[in-house]
Amino acid sequence: MNPTLLLDLGNTRLKWALLEGEHWRESGACRHVDIPQWIEAMRVRLPASTRRFGVNVAHDRLALELERQLGPIRWLVAEEQCCGVTNGYDEPERLGADRWAALIAAHHLHDGAALVVCCGTATTVDWLEADGRFRGGLILPGLTTMRESLVRATAKLPLAAGEVRLPPTNTRDAIASGCLLAQVGAIEHYYRVMEGTACGAVALVSGGDAEIIAAHLVIPARTVDNLVLRGLAVVAAASTRPTPSHDTRETAP
Ligand SMILES: Nc1ncnc2c1ncn2[C@@H]1O[C@H](COP(=O)(O)OP(=O)(O)O)[C@@H](O)[C@H]1O
Ligand SMILES: CC(C)(COP(=O)(O)O)[C@@H](O)C(=O)NCCC(=O)O
Ligand SMILES: [K+]
Incomplete structure (x- = not known):
């Protein structure tokens, strides 16, 4: 069985996994600045027969560099x-390819309706019906992006x-609480909107800030590691075509 490399190139980090058949052999994450070292380490370990699938919502030059070093990658769109x-x-x-992959994963992991929440550079909150219909979703600044934007836009923060802490009684706690409640508030408000038609929905929460955000949700919710990569794994399993040789380019599996 040929190994499969899965790549989720987000705006802050590259998340990756190496599969042997259906078995999740290894996975990890690295910041953009560390991608060259990661490539160096990974390149020598991957057999030529490795199948490569990815999603990219970051700069195309990063995606091209990954392809140049690792070989052609089937980018999900x-x-x-x-x-x-x-x-x-x-x-x-x-629609962002990462959101698309997360929706595919949610549909395969969970039987009913789901609110698919990806907490990264941006936070996305996507409404998925039990029958697989994606109805639409929110995009808001992620937790770190929110905090950083306050620093950029103000003189004294x-x-x-x-x-x-509620109520927050100093500037630092006020920022931490305000940004966290903005995330939680958007998620819970959208859950109430979808609950009107999608009864018993569960929020599936993933991404770098999933734990901290999920910890404050009062709606039915669970965290799921690497939802985007899990969606890519579903797509890879459904794709029987071999990865093209080094001189061809493909955009979708
Ligand atoms: N080790 C880490 N390095 C960078 N960000 C982290 C780390 N752990 C948690 N985070 C948080 O996760 C966010 C990035 O999440 P991630 O899902 O990797 O985003 P993206 O898909 O946009 O690259 C950061 O903005 C930060 O708030
Ligand atoms: C919303 C996003 C920026 C999220 O990116 P991330 O936080 O995962 O880095 C990305 O999914 C994207 O660029 N989407 C395209 C626009 C859309 O989904 O409508
Ligand atoms: K995201």
Whole structure:
């Protein structure tokens, strides 16, 4: 069985996994600045027969560099339909490929309706019906992006670690609490909107800030590691075509 390399190139980090058949052999994450070292270490270990699948929502030059060093990668792009999920976006291909992969994973991991929450550079909150219909979703600044934007836009606010305390009684805790509640508030509000038609929905929460955000949710929720990579694994399992040789380029599996 040929190994499969899965890549989730987000705006802050590259998340990756190495599969042997269906078995999740290894996985990890590295910041953009550390990608060259990661490539060096990975390149020598991958047999030529490795199948490579990815999603990229970061700069194309990073994706091209990964391809140049590792060989062609099948980049998932959102479509009207894939692996049981149908895309409700006005222009389906405009939906972030990472969100598309996370929706595919959610549909395969969970039986009922789901609110698919990816807490990264941005936070996305996507409404998925039990029958696989993606109805639409929110994009808001992620937790760190929110905190950093306050520092950039103000003269006196620090980028300091605060604690979530209600009521917050100092600047640091006020920022930490405000940004966290903005995330939680958006998720819970959208859950109430979808609950009108999708009864018993569960929020599936993933991404770098999943734990801290999920810890404050009062709606039914669970965290899932690497939802985007899990969606890519579903797509890879459904794809029987071999990875193309080094001189061809493909955009979708
Ligand atoms: N070790 C880490 N390095 C960078 N960010 C981290 C780390 N652990 C948690 N985070 C948080 O996770 C966010 C990035 O999450 P991630 O899911 O990797 O995002 P993206 O898919 O946008 O690259 C950061 O903005 C930060 O708030
Ligand atoms: C919303 C996103 C920026 C999230 O990126 P991330 O936080 O995972 O780095 C990404 O999914 C994206 O660029 N989407 C395209 C626009 C859309 O989904 O409507
Ligand atoms: K995200």
